[in-house]
Amino acid sequence: MHVMVIGAAGMVGRKLVERLAVQEGALGATLSRLSLVDVAEPPVPAALAAIASSRTLDLSAPGAAGTLAAARPDFIFHLAAVVSGEAEADFEKGYRVNLDGTRALFEAIRLEALNAPYRPRLIFASSIAVFGAPFPARIDDTFFATPLTSYGTQKAISELLLADYSRRGFFDGIGLRLPTICIRPGKPNKAASGFFSNILREPLAGKEAVLPVEEDVRHWFASPRAAVGFFLHAARLDLAQVGVRRNLTMPGLSARVGEQIEALRRVAGDKAVRLIRREPDPAIREIVAGWPADFDASRARALGFRAEASFDEIIRVHIEDELGGRL
Amino acid sequence: MHVMVIGAAGMVGRKLVERLAVQEGALGATLSRLSLVDVAEPPVPAALAAIASSRTLDLSAPGAAGTLAAARPDFIFHLAAVVSGEAEADFEKGYRVNLDGTRALFEAIRLEALNAPYRPRLIFASSIAVFGAPFPARIDDTFFATPLTSYGTQKAISELLLADYSRRGFFDGIGLRLPTICIRPGKPNKAASGFFSNILREPLAGKEAVLPVEEDVRHWFASPRAAVGFFLHAARLDLAQVGVRRNLTMPGLSARVGEQIEALRRVAGDKAVRLIRREPDPAIREIVAGWPADFDASRARALGFRAEASFDEIIRVHIEDELGGRL
Numbered sequence: 001m002h003v004m005v006i007g008a009a010g011m012v013g014r015k016l017v018e019r020l021a022v023q024e025g026a027l028g029a030t031l032s033r034l035s036l037v038d039v040a041e042p043p044v045p046a047a048l049a050a051i052a053s054s055r056t057l058d059l060s061a062p063g064a065a066g067t068l069a070a071a072r073p074d075f076i077f078h079l080a081a082v083v084s085g086e087a088e089a090d091f092e093k094g095y096r097v098n099l100d101g102t103r104a105l106f107e108a109i110r111l112e113a114l115n116a117p118y119r120p121r122l123i124f125a126s127s128i129a130v131f132g133a134p135f136p137a138r139i140d141d142t143f144f145a146t147p148l149t150s151y152g153t154q155k156a157i158s159e160l161l162l163a164d165y166s167r168r169g170f171f172d173g174i175g176l177r178l179p180t181i182c183i184r185p186g187k188p189n190k191a192a193s194g195f196f197s198n199i200l201r202e203p204l205a206g207k208e209a210v211l212p213v214e215e216d217v218r219h220w221f222a223s224p225r226a227a228v229g230f231f232l233h234a235a236r237l238d239l240a241q242v243g244v245r246r247n248l249t250m251p252g253l254s255a256r257v258g259e260q261i262e263a264l265r266r267v268a269g270d271k272a273v274r275l276i277r278r279e280p281d282p283a284i285r286e287i288v289a290g291w292p293a294d295f296d297a298s299r300a301r302a303l304g305f306r307a308e309a310s311f312d313e314i315i316r317v318h319i320e321d322e323l324g325g326r327l
Numbered sequence: 328m329h330v331m332v333i334g335a336a337g338m339v340g341r342k343l344v345e346r347l348a349v350q351e352g353a354l355g356a357t358l359s360r361l362s363l364v365d366v367a368e369p370p371v372p373a374a375l376a377a378i379a380s381s382r383t384l385d386l387s388a389p390g391a392a393g394t395l396a397a398a399r400p401d402f403i404f405h406l407a408a409v410v411s412g413e414a415e416a417d418f419e420k421g422y423r424v425n426l427d428g429t430r431a432l433f434e435a436i437r438l439e440a441l442n443a444p445y446r447p448r449l450i451f452a453s454s455i456a457v458f459g460a461p462f463p464a465r466i467d468d469t470f471f472a473t474p475l476t477s478y479g480t481q482k483a484i485s486e487l488l489l490a491d492y493s494r495r496g497f498f499d500g501i502g503l504r505l506p507t508i509c510i511r512p513g514k515p516n517k518a519a520s521g522f523f524s525n526i527l528r529e530p531l532a533g534k535e536a537v538l539p540v541e542e543d544v545r546h547w548f549a550s551p552r553a554a555v556g557f558f559l560h561a562a563r564l565d566l567a568q569v570g571v572r573r574n575l576t577m578p579g580l581s582a583r584v585g586e587q588i589e590a591l592r593r594v595a596g597d598k599a600v601r602l603i604r605r606e607p608d609p610a611i612r613e614i615v616a617g618w619p620a621d622f623d624a625s626r627a628r629a630l631g632f633r634a635e636a637s638f639d640e641i642i643r644v645h646i647e648d649e650l651g652g653r654l
Binding site: 153 | 418459469470471472473474475477480483484487488490491494495571572
């Protein structure tokens with residue numbers, strides 16, 4: 001089985017590939033070839049060096065998507081995207097990469113099948129950014145997509161294309177709307193959502209972190225490990241069960257910042273909590289107020305997708321996966 | 328005020344232009360220039376000959392959209408589209424015209440503003456085809472778009488683009504999801520929805536019509552006159568009232584085929600009803616079963632959009648507008 005990961009140098013892409021390296025049969029079949037693609041050189045795990053190749057390529061460049069489809073992978077994980085802030089700051093780049101790049105991939109698959117029968121499984125990373133305020137207290141699976149960012153618009157359009165190309169039989173696609181991934185490994189960043197991870201990751205490493213909002217702010221989370229799990233489950237799932245509505249809000253944990261902090265206290269003590277410095281930032285508070293706080297996600301749960309049930313669990317996953325299992 | 332109608336040779340486009348010819352100030356300001364555009368030569372009403380020009384042009388052809396935006400119309404009515412059946416039969420043409428053509432227009436407006444400030448009002452003809460079964464008994468304004476046709480997908484994508492371009496300030500856009508237009512003037516056609524009009528229009532003209540479904544089939548309707556009214560109202564509306572959710576399900580009449588027939592009986596007598604020949608067609612029945620039957624449309628109604636309240640009224644509109652006011 002030939003698997004291609006587009007966006008393999010990103011955080012979730014890398015973790016997905018690392019999981020394929022350690023968990024044989026993660027996709028329900030033997031991995032015979034692995035193609036890793038990104039605009040920056042994607043890392044190749046040593047355990048997969050014999051079957052993996054990496055390729056530096058911009059999906060939106062002329063001919064790029066055709067080159068990928070010509071390799072006829074059986075599974076395509078498409079995680080490549082310009083992130084929300086950049087797509088908002090650079091209108092043309094966001095549409096070129098997130099919309100035109102995705103559509104070029106879909107078209108390349110459709111056209112490749114004109115040469116000889118070809119219908120890969122395609123798993124697409126979408127986002128809860130397809131939703132825009134105002135929201136009901138809990139967003140159900142039939143709530144409409146009215147994005148308030150160009151990034152969310154590009155993801156919502158990609159979802160529609162994915163559903164139509166799947167309905168037409170050009171590929172067997174599924175779109176996964178990821179929750180905000182927490183705890184993101186790495187350094188604190190300036191993304192408006194960064195603090196959700198910073199206030200846990202930094203104190204766990206004995207460092208200070210800044211909290212720019214009140215403790216009653218509620219949002220929707222899953223760990224990086226859960227996100228990888230969504231992609232692997234989507235790859236194995238019988239999509240006939242999913243029907244024609246191919247884009248699913250993934251399960252997650254709805255939690256307040258205060259709950260994050262109490263979980264940190266239980267796992268790492270008061271000392272860790274004291275490292276959180278409160279510096280209210282009205283600009284960040286306003287951005288975050290437009291974000292969804294809670295979802296129903298019952299379709300995805302019924303289909304077997306699973307996320308964490310508590311922030312204690314999300315913190316434990318971080319300690320196991322990023323800190324070698326100990327504080 | 329310079330007004331451009333793209334798709335001016337289509338049924339609704341022609342009626343919109345005819346209305347501009349007879350109703351001075353229909354748009355709340357003096358019409359100083361009228362540009363009519365379509366792939367087929369659009370007719371120019373005699374009363375507007377002094378200020379109107381017509382242009383035969385394919386919006387999806389290279390450079391075409393730029394030519395239109397360079398004329399800097401204050402109002403753009405965009406009604407041009409490949410219809411549902413054709414977009415399903417010819418995948419590439421549907422996407423080229425309905426998606427790429429629309430996006431080319433939006434992009435041309437954005438780029439035109441780089442030369443000198445420009446922000447037209449753009450009124451877009453969308454469709455209830457953005458919705459796909461299964462439905463609740465009544466579809467509210469927050470129900471999601473999961474189209475079951477490529478045409479519906481292209482309209483849903485255009486809606487998302489329209490909302491994002493409006494949010495960004497590139498134009499002041501509004502999308503109108505039209506009900507099934509009934510009674511369509513002209514000859515019976517093979518469209519799956521054709522019978523809804525045929526069973527009224529033909530008997531009103533003393534001719535036979537075929538009914539391929541049962542009388543309990545329910546669907547969502549507005550007259551051609553109401554559709555023109557939607558466009559004119561959208562042109563005059565203060566879009567700040569509409570907010571960022573710029574695509575609206577237009578009001579309509581939810582009615583069963585049996586109610587259509589009873590209205591025909593009241594207006595034109597048993598003789599007319601006897602001209603309806605029942606010829607059940609399982610293929611058409613199955614297509615129509617996937618269509619929406621009823622909408623809430625309370626947002627559009629609150630914003631002042633109006634449609635007919637009974638099929639008697641829809642039939643009277645047809646008699647007035649198409650049959651010179653008498654049977």
